[in-house]
Amino acid sequence: MFEGLPNEYDIIVVGTGIVESILAAACARIGKTVLHIDTNEYYGSEWSSFTLNGLTEWIQTQENPVTNINPQDDNERIMPIGNPLNVFRNIQLKWNIEKTNEQSSTTTENDTPKITLDVLEKQSRKFNIDLTPKLYYATGGLIDLLIQSNVGKYCEFKLVSRLLFENNGQLDNVPSSRADIFNSNNISLIDKRLLMKVIMNCSSMAIEDLNEDENIPFIEYLKKQKLNDTLCHLIINSISMVDYNATTKEGIIKAKRYLDSIGRYGNSPFLYPLYGNGEMSQCFCRLCAVFGGTYFLRFPLAGFTIDSLTNQCSGIVATTGERFRAKDAVICNNSFMESISSNKNVIHRTVLFTNQSIKSSEKDEITYVRLSSPNEFGIHIIEVGSGSGCIPDGFFLLYIFQEKPQENINQIVERLLNLTGDNFTRANILGQLTFDQVETLSTSISSPVLKLLLTHGPDGSIDHDGAVNTARNIFHQIYSNGEEFLARAPDPEDIVIEDDGNTNDTSTTNTNTENENL
């Protein structure tokens, strides 16, 4: 099975999650030979997206066979891998609809066809269900990286068109731009002025100007600006998106991020990838492959080879005994470490399959709601419809997860239903998927050996900043002599083919070649 595959590389990357994929692309980009593997038969690891049938398969396949390999000589030690799928626990998928129409015992006199599971399964390909739903700030973070590296041309995005918040027992639009505030009927004239003032201040001020205010709680600072409770809640919860005990400095930095991101692509600060978050890993893998990276999915990985003398990781070994060496480093997702099983920090994730939006609209929307209150961690709710390419027409996916788990999912769903009123009720929830995802970002699993660098999975936040920073840090750890991290790939017009040795005639030769190609 390994015929034709070289055994030596500069870098071996294990796992195709976002952090690993960014690193694989960055290393290939500076000319290193990269072998990028995954034990799964799909890209993305914990960050992938599945079709409906794919999801069912994933739920059933939580086992990976583990094989014992013996060291080939005294200088070598083998460190076996754990089961990377152990990061997922308590997976439950419950449908509230019948499997097929024949099972339905009630005879319907009216002609409305009841939605059955097999109808959804027939359209399985139209589903792209994220294991790790995330949104993308229009400035900074992953979007800037996509643009800078030119990987952006491999993917498409849609604007998260609707941002809602909890206001007086219902879900209202978050007014965050001048236009929103102008058009809002729910804010008094004076409050409009005060709100605009605070927003413009947040955008334009330098953090240094805060002076003593820097460390006071953000909520106090906002009250000093004469904002009422509702507006303070709006800014803390839906614009800065910090917890109530955040400092003013944190609040303003995040508010700036949000406000700077509005207007770049539209009247909202967030983007969502067409066809789901699983696309992201694949885009970086594509760049890696373009620059010569080698890909191997469903790789039968047994463990890592460690050089006993230097205690350095020298590469990986397959269950067949075949060994692959890495000269510079092995990068591996920490879900492959056996010790991950004892990890207690989890993110509770829920996906609801619904046939009605939480708030009706004339057009297709991608909606984000952040719920929170004092003493509570933020609850993220993302709703996508068929326009996102993630679900067939007439249905919606509702992702719910909490920054750090505090409330149980039933309480959260109950709370949401109280806000949606008659438009969206329990009857609209066709199915519910819940699972726990071990949170491996903040858990510092230190690498047991040199030259084995560990990455991590997603956290409970709404964005990717943590992942991008880790990738950058690891890259500079391995290559610390000023190599550029994901430099821009050249535009096609600037690439010319010239004949060997004809450097004097470069200009004319190039023009002619160009014209021929046109």
Added chain:
Amino acid sequence: MSVHGQVKIRTSAEQKAARERERAEKLQLYLTQYQSILNNRYLLDSFQLLKQTENVLIDHPDCFTLWNIRRESILKLNDDQQKEYLEKELQTTQICLKSNAKSYSCWYQRQWVLKLLKDKFNLNLYQNELQLCKKYLEYDERNFHCWAYRYYLLERLCPSSSSSSSDLESFYENELSFLRSTIGVNLSNYSAWHYRSKYLDKLLDHNPSRRSSLLSNEWQLVLNAFYTDCSDQAAWFYARWLLFKQIGIEFINEDEHIKPLEELDNIEPGNKWCMLALSQLWKGKNIKNDKRIIYLEQLANQIDSDRAQFYRDQI
């Protein structure tokens, strides 16, 4: 990687040189084509001239002479052909607008076409044109060519005074609502506010009985605008027109009009628009207020000294 040569990536100096070469070639081509058309102007027939000018205008839509030649050529055609070519002209100008959405020549040409087609008035044609305007305004809401063209179209589409009164009224209201949504997207859109004043005028003339409710609503809209963004001049100019030209000094009342501005002034001291508006209102209503002179002096000496004399004249 090619078998023969190396892959090489251009440096920025080379990129610049390449761009210069490209531009020089383009210029050469244009001059050759242009000269050829002028030389052969009286030798070629209308159809040939139309074809040749089209090729050049698509990339260089601002060449007046070539548009003149097109108009000449179309006018030489017989009635049926003329109609056909006039309608084609709309498509041609649309393509040219892609090069330059603010080309005087293109927009003028469209008006010229519609004027000639006037006798064969086609409602669909006008509706299509309105859609086009809407699209171009979405690309650039400040494209004044597009605004002017839109108003030309609306004049044509306006129900005549002989049609029912409610038709005319809903026509004006539709337009006001379009303008409202444009302002809703960007309240700095001066063109939108300007046209709003025109249509409000027309609606008020047409139906004077709605005067007080319309003006009241309008005042709320404009208050909303400067409470949201007190530094945006479009709304202030509109407010000045609304207060002094439409509502009129006798109907300005303290509670509805002056108090909100005074409150705004408290929250935003030093805002020149607010201070000026208040000074003018206090004077107009003969309200004795020491602040008036203080404000005008502050405006003249510190806040907006470029227009010092304008403020001093009001004292």
